[in-house]
Amino acid sequence: RKEVEQDPGPFNVPEGATVAFNCTYSNSASQSFFWYRQDCRKEPKLLMSVYSSGNEDGRFTAQLNRASQYISLLIRDSKLSDSATYLCVVTLNTGFQKLVFGTGTRLLVSP
Amino acid sequence: ETGVTQSPTHLIKTRGQQVTLRCSSQSGHNTVSWYQQALGQGPQFIFQYYREEENGRGNFPPRFSGLQFPNYSSELNVNALELDDSALYLCASSLEGGLPYNEQFFGPGTRLTVL
Numbered sequence: 001r002k003e004v005e006q007d008p009g010p011f012n013v014p015e016g017a018t019v020a021f022n023c024t025y026s027n028s029a030s031q032s033f034f035w036y037r038q039d040c041r042k043e044p045k046l047l048m049s050v051y052s053s054g055n056e057d058g059r060f061t062a063q064l065n066r067a068s069q070y071i072s073l074l075i076r077d078s079k080l081s082d083s084a085t086y087l088c089v090v091t092l093n094t095g096f097q098k099l100v101f102g103t104g105t106r107l108l109v110s111p
Numbered sequence: 112e113t114g115v116t117q118s119p120t121h122l123i124k125t126r127g128q129q130v131t132l133r134c135s136s137q138s139g140h141n142t143v144s145w146y147q148q149a150l151g152q153g154p155q156f157i158f159q160y161y162r163e164e165e166n167g168r169g170n171f172p173p174r175f176s177g178l179q180f181p182n183y184s185s186e187l188n189v190n191a192l193e194l195d196d197s198a199l200y201l202c203a204s205s206l207e208g209g210l211p212y213n214e215q216f217f218g219p220g221t222r223l224t225v226l
Contacts, residue, residue: 043218044201095167096166098156098169099146101153101154
């Protein structure tokens with residue numbers, strides 16, 4: 001079983017749509033949680049950290065459910081520029097920060 | 112931009128050869144982590160260097176080795192290249208590698224093709 005699992009997609013949505021991505025992680029000792037965005041053939045960039053209390057950054061809302069080991073990302077009012085791969089990431093308390101990535105979910109927003 | 116640079120941008124090698132990839136960390140950062148990203152996959156952790164010492168290692172064979180220099184730049188060396196080593200190699204710099212909440216800033220990557 002993979003440490004972090006995501007639906008690879010692609011998710012094809014029209015501009016203005018709301019889209020949700022989910023991710024599950026297998027290690028209950030996972031310590032911190034993130035969503036990264038990766039554009040085609042570019043490096044991953046931090047989109048947002050994820051907390052149990054939930055957090056929102058403009059059109060993006062992330063949620064963590066530690067009991068279910070489940071992380072979500074909601075994008076409202078999708079823009080063409082949101083087209084990218086969204087990577088779910090967790091870290092483990094190993095004495096150093098090792099990022100464990102899911103395979104990513106590809107989002108395509110069309111006009 | 113993150114201020115993390117990598118060289119070269121692209122590289123083509125043949126099986127059995129050796130390769131060295133380089134990374135300059137963001138100013139003030141003392142930790143460099145290396146990741147391998149195969150096509151269609153998420154990045155996989157190779158190892159991390161903190162203050163010139165290997166601080167942690169992922170599930171990669173010993174032919175993957177690294178160095179960190181006093182200025183905190185880093186090298187990734189891969190010996191006896193195999194076809195499956197073809198991937199995007201990413202380095203990420205951060206402050207104080209042992210802390211869980213420090214953001215890792217990625218460089219643009221080196222795309223290695225092994226023929």
